[in-house]
Amino acid sequence: xxxxxxxxxxxxxxxxxxxxxxxxxxxxxxxxxxxxxxxxxxxxxxxxxxxxxxxxxxxxxxxxxxxxxxxxxxxxxxxxxxxxxxxxxxxxxxxxxxxxxxxxxxxxxxxxxxxxxxxxxxxxxxxxxxxxxxxxxxxxxxxxxxxxxxxxxxxxxxxxxxxxxxxxxxxxxxxxxxxxxxxxxxxxxxxxxxxxxxxxxxxxxxxxxxxxxxxxxxxxxxxxxxxxxxxxxxxxxxxxxxxxxxxxxxxxxxxxxxxxxxxxxxxxxxxxxxxxxxxxxxxxxxxxxxxxxxxxxxxxxxxxxxxxxxxxxxxxxxxxxxxxxxxxxxxxxxxxxxxxxxxxxxxxxxxxxxxxxxxxxxxxxxxxxxxxxxxxxxxxxxxxxxxxxxxxxxxxxxxxxxxxxxxxxxxxxxxxxxxxxxxxxxxxxxxxxxxxxxxxxxxxxxxxxxxxxxxxxxxxxxxxxxxxxxxxxxxxxxxxxxxxxxxxxxxxxxxxxxxxxxxxxxxxxxxxxxxxxxxxxxxxxxxxxxxxxxxxxxxxxxxxxxxxxxxxxxxxxxxxxxxxxxxxxxxxxxxxxxxxxxxxxxxxxxxxxxxxxxxxxxxxxxxxxxxxxxxxxxxxxxxxxxxxxxxxxxxxxxxxxxxxxxxxxx
Ligand code: WT7
Numbered sequence: 001x002x003x004x005x006x007x008x009x010x011x012x013x014x015x016x017x018x019x020x021x022x023x024x025x026x027x028x029x030x031x032x033x034x035x036x037x038x039x040x041x042x043x044x045x046x047x048x049x050x051x052x053x054x055x056x057x058x059x060x061x062x063x064x065x066x067x068x069x070x071x072x073x074x075x076x077x078x079x080x081x082x083x084x085x086x087x088x089x090x091x092x093x094x095x096x097x098x099x100x101x102x103x104x105x106x107x108x109x110x111x112x113x114x115x116x117x118x119x120x121x122x123x124x125x126x127x128x129x130x131x132x133x134x135x136x137x138x139x140x141x142x143x144x145x146x147x148x149x150x151x152x153x154x155x156x157x158x159x160x161x162x163x164x165x166x167x168x169x170x171x172x173x174x175x176x177x178x179x180x181x182x183x184x185x186x187x188x189x190x191x192x193x194x195x196x197x198x199x200x201x202x203x204x205x206x207x208x209x210x211x212x213x214x215x216x217x218x219x220x221x222x223x224x225x226x227x228x229x230x231x232x233x234x235x236x237x238x239x240x241x242x243x244x245x246x247x248x249x250x251x252x253x254x255x256x257x258x259x260x261x262x263x264x265x266x267x268x269x270x271x272x273x274x275x276x277x278x279x280x281x282x283x284x285x286x287x288x289x290x291x292x293x294x295x296x297x298x299x300x301x302x303x304x305x306x307x308x309x310x311x312x313x314x315x316x317x318x319x320x321x322x323x324x325x326x327x328x329x330x331x332x333x334x335x336x337x338x339x340x341x342x343x344x345x346x347x348x349x350x351x352x353x354x355x356x357x358x359x360x361x362x363x364x365x366x367x368x369x370x371x372x373x374x375x376x377x378x379x380x381x382x383x384x385x386x387x388x389x390x391x392x393x394x395x396x397x398x399x400x401x402x403x404x405x406x407x408x409x410x411x412x413x414x415x416x417x418x419x420x421x422x423x424x425x426x427x428x429x430x431x432x433x434x435x436x437x438x439x440x441x442x443x444x445x446x447x448x449x450x451x452x453x454x455x456x457x458x459x460x461x462x463x464x465x466x467x468x469x470x471x472x473x474x475x476x477x478x479x480x481x482x483x484x485x486x487x488x489x490x491x492x493x494x495x496x497x498x499x500x501x502x503x504x505x506x507x508x509x510x511x512x513x514x515x516x517x518x519x520x521x522x523x524x525x526x527x528x529x530x531x532x533x534x535x536x537x538x539x540x541x542x543x544x545x546x547x548x549x550x551x552x553x554x555x556x557x558x559x560x561x562x563x564x565x566x567x568x569x570x571x572x573x574x575x576x577x578x579x580x581x582x583x584x585x586x587x588x589x590x591x592x593x594x595x596x597x598x599x600x601x602x603x604x605x606x607x608x609x610x611x612x613x614x615x616x617x618x619x620x621x622x623x624x625x626x627x628x629x630x631x632x633x634x635x636x637x638x639x640x641x642x643x644x645x646x647x648x649x650x
Contacts, residue, residue, distance in 0.1 A: 024431035024444075031445035038445055039473060043070055043285045045292075046324070047084045049254045050074035052281070058471040060498060062491045068258055069282035069473045076252040077261055077284050078121075078154035081323035082114045083252070090114075093328045096302065096351050097143050100190040100334035102343070105351070108143055110326070113150075115248045116143070120151035120238070122246035127217045127236065129182050131156030131253055134263065136180040136215075137309075138162045138171060138198055140189025141333040144221045144238070145309050146319050148184045153261060153280075156253035160263040160275070163310025164189050164196060166590045168204035172211040174265050178275055178480055182217040188224040192338035199228045257281025263480045264312055266418040267530035268489060269501070269520035275480030276312075276418050283421050284324055286474030290422040290443065291321030294412055295384060296429045301354040302381070304330035306344070306362065311527075312418040313388055316474075317357060321422070336362050341369035345377035345404075356404075357386035357414075359526040363396045363404075364556045371403050379404065384429055386412045389526030390558045391514050397436035415439035415514050417500065418528070419490070421474025424448070425512050438511045446472055450506055455494040458506075465518055466504040467497040520614070522551030522559045527592050529561065531614075534595070537588035538563060541581050543571045548604050548612050549595070552621040560596035562621035564604060564643070573600030597621075599646055603639045605631075616640060620647050 031038040036055040043052070052073025059066055085092070090111040097106040108116075129135060135157050139145040145161075152159040160178050162171050175183065183206075189196035199220050206213055218231070221238045236242050255261075261280045265273040291297055303322050307313035309331075322329035330351060336344050344366065348356060366373065385405050387397070392413055401411055411434060415425040424446045425439040432440050442448050449457055450464040458464050475498070479486040493499040503515040517523060520531045531549040538547035545566045554560035565581060567573055578598045585593050599621075605613045619628050625644050631637050 021431045024428050027444045035445060035470075039069070039285075042289050042445075043073075043281070043473070045288055046075060046080050046281075046285055048073050048075045048281075049079075052257060056471065060471070060491055060496050062487050062495060065487050065491055067471050067475055067477050069279075069471075070257040070285070071281075073257045073281055074254045075257065075281055075284070076154065076255055077280050077320065077324075078117060078150045079252045080284060080288075081150055081153075081320060082110060082117060085110045085326045086114060089326055092300075092326070094323060095143050095146060096328060096330045098330060098332045098334070098347050098351065100193065100338065102339060102346065106143065113143070113147070113323075117147045117150045117154060118248055118250040119243050119246050120144070120147045121154045121250040123219065123236075123238065123242040124151060124157065124182065124217075125155055125250070126242075126246060127182070127219075129155065129157050129217065133157045133182070134160060134178045134180045135182045135184060136160050136162055136171070136175050136178070138164060138183060138185045138202060139221070139309070140164055140186050140191070140196065140198065140223060141308060141331055142186065142221070142223060143331060144186070146323075146331065149262070149309070149315070149319055150323075154250060154252045156255055156259065158260045158263060160265070161310050161315070162265070163308055163590075164198055165308075165310070165592055167587055168201045168208065169588050170590055171201060172205035172208045172213065173272065174275075175205060175213045175215060176211040177265075177272070178263050180213070180215055182219065183215055184219045184221070186221045186223040187228050188226050190224065190333060192335040195224060195226065203229065203231070255280050258477070262315065264315065264418055266312075267521060267528045267533055269530060270532050271485075271530075273530070273533065274482070274485060274489070276476045277478050277480045278421055278474070279477050282473030282475070284320060286422045286472060287316040287321035288324035290474075291317060291327070292325055293428060293443070294414060294423050294426050295355050295357070295386065297322075297325055297327055297355065299326060300328070301383070302328050302330060302351055303355045303357075304332070304348070304351070304353045305357040305386075306332060306336070306359070307357075307388075312421070316422050336366060340373070341366055342373040342377055345374050345379060348382060349378045352381040354381055355384045355386070356382060357388065359389040360387055360392040360396050361390065361525040361557055363387070363392070363400050364558075367396060367399045368556070374403050379406070382409055384412065385409050386414060388414045388416070390523045391516060392437060394436040401436070410434060413437075413439045415512070419476045420472075421476065424468065424472070425514075435511055438507075438513045440511050442512075448504075448512065449497070450504055451494055451497070455497075461506060461508045463505040463515070464503070465494070466500045466502045466512075466514070467494050468500065469497050471498075516559075522561065524551070524554075524559050524561060524592065525557040529593055533589065534561060534563065534585060534593050537585045537593065538565060538581055538595075540588055541584045543567050543577065544581070546604060548614065548617055550614060550618045550621050552597075552618075554596065557596075561593065562597045562599065562617075563595040564599050564601050564617055566601060566604060597650065599643070599650070601639075601643055601646060603636065603642075605639045605643065606635050607633050608635045610635075617643075620644060623647065
């Protein structure tokens with residue numbers, strides 16, 4: 001990438017947007033010099049039923065860890081996303097729903113979204129769901145998924161959305177961990193022309209004996225009207241049996257800023273997925289602010305984030321951020337390749353999308369389908385492009401910029417995590433020069449640093465581990481039910497700092513380049529997966545003695561899943577066995593965790609004390625046999641030669 005190209009990009013950015021560099025640096029300076037004043041001003045963008053007087057009460061010290069923002073204020077997230085827009089924007093479109101079937105779409109006004117959300121809230125209340133109760137939402141990408149989230153927020157219930165691609169096993173363990181009293185689902189979902197049996201999965205999940213669940217209500221939204229078994233006393237059809245019997249208005253609970261808004265499960269490097277907990281005031285302030293500034297959102301524009309509401313991106317930039325800002329948010333039910341690989345671009349033309357936010361994995365897959373697929377759709381409504389979920393390689397960045405954006409629109413490469421609630425590192429369009437592949441610079445009020453393995457701060461151009469040295473309002477507050485795990489995971493590695501789990505490089509211009517996870521988490525198609533979780537799933541197969549899972553570079557997915565598996569003596573490593581193991585992973589987690597390669601091996605490389613040497617396994621999976629490093633501590637070095645032979649043969 002030549003310097004000239006960088007300048008060209010930045011000029012294009014400036015020509016298309018309002019923000020300017022001088023203003024941005026003034027804002028950064030204010031956020032640094034007077035953080036309380038800065039965040040007070042930002043939080044004023046919300047409606048508070050009781051104004052806060054305290055801004056920030058935070059300690060990153062593991063012995064006294066606490067994170068509180070605006071903690072004597074009260075507000076309701078649903079009121080901020082819906083009610084407060086009604087006086088001026090009742091008839092503006094809140095949600096455009098594009099169905100899996102390209103012939104069907106719906107436009108939903110703020111007034112309608114308000115009524116539908118109130119009705120759903122009233123149904124939950126009528127069935128005994130109370131403030132503080134946990135509700136699991138296992139839904140397809142339909143407007144009712146947003147109503148369900150907002151309905152919970154309205155009555156002070158805590159939602160935990162579980163991605164519809166997760167298996168009944170994975171769903172059950174989340175229902176159990178958060179102690180949900182209700183599940184909101186749909187009869188079926190539709191993706192790429194195929195039905196997904198969501199309600200049947202819920203039934204299976206609730207029937208699993210190894211999970212103790214206490215669900216008293218399964219509220220089922222009719223999406224396909226498929227015939228499904230209903231359990232009397234527990235199951236309720238939303239449209240057929242409930243919606244019309246309740247009032248179209250529902251009073252909202254006044255919530256403390258630090259009351260829980262939601263729990264969202266995400267994979268870690270060890271153990272079960274953790275319930276990342278976000279609270280109300282700080283989270284909503286942060287996603288509303290970042291949605292406006294990062295995407296330069298202007299009222300009346302159509303904003304499309306292609307994520308699923310099952311991930312944090314969907315929470316923050318399909319539902320809470322855009323709706324808090326009175327935006328029009330597009331909810332897309334389908335997949336990028338159905339009916340064909342021009343779907344994204346057709347949807348942009350059909351709904352005149354102005355701001356488009358997607359993941360590098362989708363771009364890489366669509367890039368392969370040829371430029372004509374893009375060019376046959378009219379993309380003249382576009383003004384800004386965004387990327388999220390994994391590092392974007394310069395090649396995909398330039399394709400996005402030149403082909404999708406016709407070389408005219410800035411790209412915001414946004415780095416953040418489930419834990420951070422919202423975007424932390426990203427260009428401010430028009431203010432930040434862009435470099436393909438770099439998330440560029442921290443947003444105002446965000447203070448990242450790069451440390452070496454011992455926690456020493458590195459200065460200037462450097463590479464190391466990415467930490468954040470001070471809190472921001474959207475930060476997660478705890479791991480649900482396991483505060484110690486929160487402290488141990490994020491605040492012990494580098495005392496006094498939040499450890500992201502990512503590696504990063506900083507260049508001479510102070511730009512950040514995220515290099516990927518430095519822990520045992522892999523990023524498959526922008527989805528986070530714990531290697532330990534996949535190993536535990538594989539171990540469930542009776543013939544498996546041991547498994548070790550690592551990531552490897554994958555052209556489309558970013559990283560693929562590579563599993564080394566040792567079978568019981570006498571069991572043949574056949575193709576049928578490979579299929580059985582893949583099926584176990586699908587059953588335990590879901591199709592997204594399916595290994596790309598299964599490498600049967602009689603033994604794994606271990607130290608004399610029995611620790612698996614993952615570094616070696618990663619290198620072999622990457623086909624980097626020359627760089628294995630020190631193997632002298634291995635109990636049996638010949639294992640490595642056999643593994644290399646096995647890798648070469650596939
Ligand atoms: C991990 C977080 C953020 C919402 C979606 C994923 C990686 C995320 C970027 C980016 C490079 C990125 C990091 C991070 N990541 N965005 N723009 N550039 N890497 O949320 O599932 O919590 O995963 O995704 O490795 O730690 P998540």
